Amino acid sequence: MSVILVVDDDTEIRDVIHVYLRNEGHAVLEAGDGVAALEALVQHQVDLIILDVMMPRMDGIKACMRIREQYSIPIIMLSAKEGDMDKIMGLTTGADDYITKPFNPMELIARVKAQLRRQKMLVARDGAHGQIAIRELVVDAAKHFVSIRGQQVMLTPLEFSILNKLASSPGQVFSADAIYESVWKERAGYSDNTVMVHIRNLREKLEINPRKPEYIKTVWGVGYKMDN
Structure with missing residues (x-):
């Protein structure tokens, strides 16, 4: 079972993602902004982060940069922006994948599985x-x-x-x-x-x-x- 942190200020989106992840057998933590996400990482061991870009207090770009100062956890960014430069900005700050809103929950789940699989393969191969x-x-x-x-x-x-x-x-x-x-x-x-x-x-x-x-x-x- 993997522990996944979902960070989004929209409670409805968090609820939908939570249900789909839980149905896949994952444990889910939630945070409403980047500050709360950083606090959750101090308290819990997390295997993957789903991180929205547009949030109050601390947005996803700043949160991603802060996370990358200490953690190598896979990060999938969510954004309502579809432009190439927005995607490049997300990847440049340290995200491992990027998906635009609105998204198909099953596509997100597939991306989650892919990131978790790569992480396990990386650990096994590098060891x-x-x-x-x-x-x-x-x-x-x-x-x-x-x-x-x-x-x-x-x-x-x-x-x-x-x-x-x-x-x-x-x-x-x-x-x-x-x-x-x-x-x-x-x-x-x-x-x-x-x-x-x-x-x-x-x-x-x-x-x-x-x-x-x-x-x-x-x-x-x-x-x-x-x-x-």
Whole structure:
């Protein structure tokens, strides 16, 4: 049984999501804004967060950024905005998935299952590998730990999985589709910038100058590689 935190200021939406999650066998916690969500995380161990964007006191974007300072819990963001820039903003702040309102509850449940499945697969797969050191970058898959220049770096589960894939094969170039299919465990067949956004997030966290990366390099027209 997984514990899922649903954060939305609309009680009707929380109630609907709660019922569907409970019917799938999950335990559900609820919060009405970002402040309450952060308080819930201190009191409970949570496996996944469903986080609305537009909320009082602390909105979902700020809450996501605060959560990512301490936790690597999968986050699915909900938003009434459909634009690409809104999606990119959500992913840039650390969300693992993004779904627009109004949504089909069964689609949301499918996204929840996918995130939980990926998290379990990530833990199982990473637990079988040791530590990777590339210059000042250290990736410890067993401990789900990353440090750069002696400082620990907090990554989301998807960011960690992408970094671990690249670091495990330094010098090898992976296309965006190959990264997506390996990490998301789904066929690519998409036209958004999901992989690019996560690579950008990794560079912001790892590189001294993200515009001139020393570690995660772009091979134009091909994909990405870890420079050793």
